[in-house]
Amino acid sequence: MTKTTKTAMNVLFGVSFAHLLNDAMQSVVPAAFPIFQQNLNLSFTQVGWIAFTLNVTASILQPLIGYCTDRKPMPMLLPLGMVFTLLGMIGLAYAPSLGVLLLASALIGIGSSVLHPESSRVAHLAAGKGKGLAQSIFQVGGNFGQALAPVIIVVMIVPLGQSSFLWFTILAIIGIIVQSIIGRWYGKKVKEVAISKHSLPAEAPRQAFSKSFIGYVMLILILMLFSKFVYLASMTGYYSFYFMDKYELPLSRAQMCLFALQFAGMVGTFIGGPLADRFGRQKIIWFSILGTAPFSILLPYVEPIIAMILCVFIGLILMSGFSVIIVYAQELLPGHVGTVAGLFFGLSFGLAGLGSVFMGWLMDSYGVSIIIQLSAYLPLLGIFALLLPKDSVIMGSKLKEA
Template sequence: MRIATRSGTHLTVLAVLGMTHLLNDMMQSLIPAAYPILKETYALDFVQIGMITMTFQIAGAMLQPVIGMATDRYPAPYSPVVGMMFTLSGLVSLAFAHSYAIILVSVTLIGIGSSIFHPEATRMARYAAGGRQGLAQGIFQVGGQAGGALGPVFAALIVVPWGQPSLAWFAVTALLAMMLLTWIGSKQRQMSADFVAMRARGKKSTQGPRHAPLTIGTGLVVLTFLMFAKNAYGESFRSFYTFYLMERFGLSIPSSQIMLFIFLLAAAVGVLIGGIAGDRIGRYRIIWISVLGPLPLTLILPYADLFWTGVLTVMINLIMASAFASILIYAMDLLPNRIGLIGGLFYGLNFGLGGIAAAFLGVLAESYGVDTVYRICSFLPLAGLLAWFLPRIDESAET
């Protein structure tokens, strides 16, 4: 069955990929969404909360580039199914964890599952994109962002009322994801053949344009710093926003979880808008707008009341999240024959850099309070000035 549009874009595959990304990241997001319960049950401090995030995200970061390099040489279309098995085991283990050590082991398993899922799934999104790379990455990533946003909702509706063991109920979503990923794996050969044929029709090398080592190195280093600043700010919300809302405005756990859901949902919208806009106006412009644009809003946020806190956080995340599709595609254009490596590296950066930031912010929150964390983080978008050093590559060479 041919499921490509006139532009060579396989929308059905992209939609299913987005759904599996939604399920994967929804299960991951249950970890920070459950922090208020775990903190109360096990009398954890903010340093320990930060360590849980760091453990989970470092586990998800270390393997991704390695797996990406391996699948560049030896494609493994069914490897995401294996990754989902790790996520399933970690989720069930977390549901019945009875100590802080078991919590750390559980989140490590979930992190490993994500490290196996992302590189090959990113390759499939690249193959299925045809001539609309921004749209494809937007669809794939909007699934992940939407899944991340659903975690706090399920925590408020299910985990808070029913307790920690209810996390095991979400194992059914892992089984559903495994079935969808098995179907996607069966399509990879077709997707790969269509991708190569499309580039051949466009008289482009299947290896893509070659860039000088200095251009590649400079681009990847700058993109890494931009990703760190973006993730550090985002992690301050994923790990500590609910505590900030409860301490400063007296919100209940369910109310603060809904506010977190709204914040994360804005990211889902942002990545899709950013991906589509990148196809139209270029990756370079989108990166500039998304990483530096939120600065005035982040500076105001720590001094806003509850209503404007909600408005500002949505606007900030909407703009900031629009960068990721463009950053990923920009990196793929630098190394077009290393799709798995780039996918593993930059999704790994999302986990690893976010985990390091979470641990550091946890120490700050414990020592100086959550309010101080948000005042310090408000200056992070200044790192967007580093976009000045991004090499200007020929985006017309994209496919």
């Protein structure tokens, strides 16, 4: 391994670690919904508004940040995002009302909106030829952070209370330091790329797809995001309530099911990219959504131990496709790495936020049980991924040039 390759891998694992810190802090918010509901006497609809604020704040800003940084990369945005998250954690610790919870959630959402498109671009720059693997390494950090959230709730938030969110400021400070180091490498890399573009002969332009074709593909990919993230919102935000009510077990047991789902999701994310590099992105995309359906549909009707096992299969399969969807879209729209990353990360948060509000309202109206059972059918939408063009179509013009 050359020094340059080793440095690139260190940077790749660095952005993955920063993603871990960010998503651990972000994911602990929905994991703590039962705590907020008890402390502040919130309805399910109000709980849904917290998730909505957290996710939609990120959703609105991420595509804009991705578009702007495609035109002019901004390496120092990386540590700045962690500063917003730091302020959000302080707000959660001292929130006396729903309004303060919403403000703190918005700050965390802003921090996330900065991290995802720029860190995804760093992963793309450090990737070399293994784009799928690089996105998986970056994404697996986030999934590991999400997996830690239920454990943190059980170990820290439940026994110590809402003020224990102050401990997360340590993670945010570590994130600021890590992102500052990565930002310096990123700045140097951007200058190197700019110099090479001026010194090398211009490449033949890749044949562009028609707007209707791009719209068709993007519509299917967005539908996949909808099925994945609205279902995940039902699990991370509300499955704990269903679990405690159905089995008459404490919150700690419910959080262990979510930990199993998120930890398996981390593994699924890590293997999804390399499998897509080997077997094709289109195949992994449809399998990651549709393949989840048998397990999600069965989940509400089984005993607690079986539920934990099913959560493992759900996480392993469902999480394997997100990084693949991003790379697939980036290959569809070459030259728009940040815009695509910002759009898809933003949509994922936005859809999850809207889904949380809508499901919270439905649960207040019809009960938790029926909505959890109905949301289990969302992965069946994965059947539409079979209509995606095969990889050879997306990469066809590039192959012809080679």
